[in-house]
Structure formats: structure tokens, C-alpha cells
Amino acid sequence: MATDDTQPADGTVYLVGSGPGDPELLTLKAKRLLEDADIVLHDKLPGPKIIDMLPDDGCIDVGKRAHGDRTPQWEINERLVELAREGKSVVRLKGGDSFVFGRGGEEATYLAEHGVPFEVVPAVTSAVAAPAVAGIPVTHRDHASSVSFVTGHEDPTKPESAVDWGALAATGGTIVVLMGVTRLPLYTEALREAGMDPDTPVALVERATWPGQQVATGTLETIVEARDEVDISPPAVTVIGGVAGTRESVVEFLRND
Amino acid sequence: MATDDTQPADGTVYLVGSGPGDPELLTLKAKRLLEDADIVLHDKLPGPKIIDMLPDDGCIDVGKRAHGDRTPQWEINERLVELAREGKSVVRLKGGDSFVFGRGGEEATYLAEHGVPFEVVPAVTSAVAAPAVAGIPVTHRDHASSVSFVTGHEDPTKPESAVDWGALAATGGTIVVLMGVTRLPLYTEALREAGMDPDTPVALVERATWPGQQVATGTLETIVEARDEVDISPPAVTVIGGVAGTRESVVEFLRND
Incomplete structure (x- = not known):
């Protein structure tokens, strides 16, 4: 699906921070959104305890690729837009806070440029x-x-x-x-x-x-x-x-x- | 009760941040501690929605005093020590994060000087x-x-x-x-x-x-x-x-x- 389509998406992307790693330092909102999301895109930075809490289906680890490379940011951005255009409720989960050295700002700009509604869910920054x-x-x-x-x-x-x-x-x-x-x-x-x-x-x-x-x-x-x-x-x-x-x-x- | 007594207290003080004000931006840990605490000391900075959630009994508003003055910090410090020495589980609730311009550092030092066990519960900083x-x-x-x-x-x-x-x-x-x-x-x-x-x-x-x-x-x-x-x-x-x-x-x- 082309991502330069400017027709607004039906789904929503939630840019959610997971906090420093203790699952009890998730916000109530992060917990609710993780439970309700159709799909969660994450990497390893939320830490082992929070990663272990995520459901096996409905999760994509965008931190790893074949040969140990990381998924490039542009590919994550495109994926978020595609999933939202399929009408999905998408959580983009980051370690710490998405807007403190988390590239959440770049994701927000890309989503807005492609007509995807999004919400920022602030977190406890490490x-x-x-x-x-x-x-x-x-x-x-x-x-x-x-x-x-x-x-x-x-x-x-x-x-x-x-x-x-x-x-x-x-x-x-x-x-x-x-x-x-x-x-x-x-x-x-x-x-x-x-x-x-x-x-x-x-x-x-x-x-x-x-x-x-x-x-x-x-x-x-x-x-x-x-x-x-x-x-x-x-x-x-x-x-x-x-x-x-x-x-x-x-x-x-x-x-x- | 003298607060220069260095005998360790039986109670614990939790220095808890409430986040920016949306009750859903409380951490799971903050919510649990607020529910379980014997007593909560707070001022108005957590915001109206979070203040309204607090139980009527078991809450002390240390932000207000007669004649519109604020309770001085030394008085709050002494109160925390006294309550912990009574064996209580005490939550000191702050707007935002206690350790970002929240005087949590001063409270921690005072508690340690007076033999009071304490835990810091980080929050979403405004x-x-x-x-x-x-x-x-x-x-x-x-x-x-x-x-x-x-x-x-x-x-x-x-x-x-x-x-x-x-x-x-x-x-x-x-x-x-x-x-x-x-x-x-x-x-x-x-x-x-x-x-x-x-x-x-x-x-x-x-x-x-x-x-x-x-x-x-x-x-x-x-x-x-x-x-x-x-x-x-x-x-x-x-x-x-x-x-x-x-x-x-x-x-x-x-x-x-």
C-alpha cells in the first residue's frame, strides 16, 4: 500500500512510553492501551519484564532483523502508517519516554504527514x-x-x-x-x-x-x-x-x- | 514526639509523584500505594482529578494552612517522621515527579537522617x-x-x-x-x-x-x-x-x- 496517500487513516497510532522497565512503573493508560491494542510494535528497550508481559500474537519486534541489524526508522514509520490504514489500533511501545531521545517526534511528524491520527502517551523517563x-x-x-x-x-x-x-x-x-x-x-x-x-x-x-x-x-x-x-x-x-x-x-x- | 530520635521507624514513607494530572498517567505503583497507604500527605499540585480520587479520611492537605499560608517544608518533614514512627505506611504525594523541582531530595535526606525507611516512586514529569x-x-x-x-x-x-x-x-x-x-x-x-x-x-x-x-x-x-x-x-x-x-x-x- 502506498504511504504517500493523504487520505486520513481509520486506525490510530499510540506513541507509548514504557518507563524505565519495572512493569509497575507503566502508567495506567499504557497498560490499558497495551491490553486493548490490535498490534504492538516494540524493540528490546522496554526491558525483559515488560516484553514478557506482551501477548505472543499481536506483537512485532521491530528491534531485530536478520543478521543482527536493526529495523531502519523509515521502515517502522511505513509499517505504522500501513497498520493504521488497515483500521487497526496500533501501539508503538518505546523504552522510557517516546519523546526523550526516543525518535517519537520523527514518528509523529511522519504519521501527521500521512494523515494518521495519533496520540502521545507520556511515560516515566529513565x-x-x-x-x-x-x-x-x-x-x-x-x-x-x-x-x-x-x-x-x-x-x-x-x-x-x-x-x-x-x-x-x-x-x-x-x-x-x-x-x-x-x-x-x-x-x-x-x-x-x-x-x-x-x-x-x-x-x-x-x-x-x-x-x-x-x-x-x-x-x-x-x-x-x-x-x-x-x-x-x-x-x-x-x-x-x-x-x-x-x-x-x-x-x-x-x-x- | 522528638524527631531527633535515631531509632529506626517501623513505618515506611513512599515519595510518590502523581504525574502531570490525568489520573490515567499515574503509574500502577502509585495507584497501588495510594490505595494501600494508611495516610496520604498531598497539596493541590497533583490537580483536581487526582485529588478527587483520594479518600476523605486518611488524607492530609499539607498545602494549605490558616490565613492562606503554605505549610513550611520543615513541618512536612517532621510530620512524615512522626507518622512513620507510629508504624504507618505513608504516601507523600507530589504533582509531577518528586525529584524534579519537587523537594523530594530534601525529604529523602531528612527521612534518612531520622532513621525512616523510604522508597522513591518515580513519575511522569510535567x-x-x-x-x-x-x-x-x-x-x-x-x-x-x-x-x-x-x-x-x-x-x-x-x-x-x-x-x-x-x-x-x-x-x-x-x-x-x-x-x-x-x-x-x-x-x-x-x-x-x-x-x-x-x-x-x-x-x-x-x-x-x-x-x-x-x-x-x-x-x-x-x-x-x-x-x-x-x-x-x-x-x-x-x-x-x-x-x-x-x-x-x-x-x-x-x-x-
Whole structure:
């Protein structure tokens, strides 16, 4: 079916975030839509517990393809339009929130361009939840009056990097890096070169709310070593700023772990 | 009862965010804890629909006091400790997420200092959800590779302001301002003075997911006029950056409104 047809579709696409991974951190609306959907398109990022909850039929894993490749975004976009034109109620399920580094914005634009009604269902973003369950508030009156979210996917040593680490450091607020395990040495160095205090507390939270959650703490100078000692692997969230130091004072009474 | 007693409490305090206001955007965990709690401490920020769901007994509104004052934070902290020491299961319910400008970090520290076990229950933050339900993703490959959250409570013309608007502008990412209706003229001017393009798209989303949701759009130069035309009042979220311009291209097919 051609996807350049501009006739409005009968079905609806729901751009639904699954939250950080604990099925109890799904919203009531996400749960209802997952139960009522004709079809759910997902990848592995919602985490094993939520993936296991999905019905075997009526689910398409768009994260995997033959030979280990990922389904390209344009193919997912076309699939969403086709299914909606068949009159289906379609849930596009993403890990975290669809509109925080989730490409939900691109999907929304494509759907609107092709006459497909859609609804956005916001979710608990891992950028807030991963620090929170480790006892770290991303803002705090004593430490940070702003917080910035950024991805660690880009190489900060490349001139075409869209992320200005110096400007992020200059805000004086908390910096939360998503998908930033591998490039941790590069951006912690970029922040130190930008003049950020090497003693700034840093925490890494791996698999927040998933089975096997792990936390490593240190400073801008020591966190790479701490990462390797604790053996932190993706997916993990990095929290940089005074707030990361608060975990130590609360962890004895924190019941999230 | 003295709150400097360091003997561990028998009860537990749950620091629970209610999300932006739509009861369906509560997490499953928040709903379960609200149903099971011995007592819920809340203010008005969860919004009318969620407040109406709470049982009449077993609820304390800590937002209001005689003569229109708010209950001071130290008094809420002490109350939480006292209730937990009575062995109660206590929910401290906040609008949005407790750890995003919600003073949850201060409550966590106080609880730990006084030997009270606590659990953090992350929620859908209004900083992401308010733009999202208006069709605006806070990050987007074409527009923003970072997003910063800040409050509009502080006066940017005062030298003691902790918010560096120039640094936020320099990140090149989206800026989301919470509680920023009244001071909109001040910080939009601060951003223009910092060199941000006056044609940068800006959107205001009032009462996101509440009854009476309203949206106003404009640019860094025109948004104050747009605010007044649409009559945007608190509570509202301001989104500044290229992403705010995407609403126009999707709103015809957006089914959140």
C-alpha cells in the first residue's frame, strides 16, 4: 500500500512510553492501551519484564532483523502508517519516554504527514527514574537549580558533535547522560577540560528498576575506574553533579534496591 | 514526639509523584500505594482529578494552612517522621515527579537522617509530558540533542539568581521552564540578550492533561503577547527551541487534546 496517500487513516497510532522497565512503573493508560491494542510494535528497550508481559500474537519486534541489524526508522514509520490504514489500533511501545531521545517526534511528524491520527502517551523517563531509584534527585535546592539530559552516543572529540559539553558544564546544573557507558572517558574528560571540578560527584545506574540493577559512584576523575570495578554495562544512566553525592547519605534507608 | 530520635521507624514513607494530572498517567505503583497507604500527605499540585480520587479520611492537605499560608517544608518533614514512627505506611504525594523541582531530595535526606525507611516512586514529569501532549518532543534529531529543565521562579535580573540563562542558551538544546508564566518577559529577554535568535519557537502549555488545557505558541519575541492573548495562567510549562515549532505540523492529527 502506498504511504504517500493523504487520505486520513481509520486506525490510530499510540506513541507509548514504557518507563524505565519495572512493569509497575507503566502508567495506567499504557497498560490499558497495551491490553486493548490490535498490534504492538516494540524493540528490546522496554526491558525483559515488560516484553514478557506482551501477548505472543499481536506483537512485532521491530528491534531485530536478520543478521543482527536493526529495523531502519523509515521502515517502522511505513509499517505504522500501513497498520493504521488497515483500521487497526496500533501501539508503538518505546523504552522510557517516546519523546526523550526516543525518535517519537520523527514518528509523529511522519504519521501527521500521512494523515494518521495519533496520540502521545507520556511515560516515566529513565533520565529521572534511574537516578531517583538510586536515591539521587536530579534537582535539589542545595546542589542544582537546573538539569540537562543528553546522550552519550556522540564522540565529543569529533568537531561535528552536536553536544556542547562546555556549555552544559557552564549551566552549573546536573547533567544526566543517557546511553553513556562506553564514551564515559571521553565526555568526563571534555567536562574537566571545560573547567568542571574533577571532584564533582558522578553516579552510574545500570538497568534501573530491571533485574540486576547496579550502581557505581565516584567523581569526574574516578568514575571510569569505578565503572570498570563494578563492571557497569549498557543500558545505564550517568548523573553528574552535586546531587550524585546525596546517595551516600540516604542509601542506608532507601528501600528501592 | 522528638524527631531527633535515631531509632529506626517501623513505618515506611513512599515519595510518590502523581504525574502531570490525568489520573490515567499515574503509574500502577502509585495507584497501588495510594490505595494501600494508611495516610496520604498531598497539596493541590497533583490537580483536581487526582485529588478527587483520594479518600476523605486518611488524607492530609499539607498545602494549605490558616490565613492562606503554605505549610513550611520543615513541618512536612517532621510530620512524615512522626507518622512513620507510629508504624504507618505513608504516601507523600507530589504533582509531577518528586525529584524534579519537587523537594523530594530534601525529604529523602531528612527521612534518612531520622532513621525512616523510604522508597522513591518515580513519575511522569510535567517537564516532558506537558510539551508531549501538545505534540512537542523535547528532543528531536533535527532540532535538539539535549534538553534542560529549569524553574522560572527566580528573577533573572537579580545577581543572586542561580540560573545562568546564557549558559542554557549556549547548549543549543531545548529549554523547558517550569512555573514560568509570570516571569516569561524576564527570561525571554535574558535569552535574547544572551544571543538566542528572537525567532526561536516558543510554546506555553497550561494545565497539561487537566481539564481546561490550553496552548499558546510564538517566538522568543512574540510569546509574551501570545500568552496574554490566550490568557495563559499558572500552572504552565514553557518550551523554548526548534522543537516548539513542530506542533504546527502535527496538531491536525494529534488526538491528545
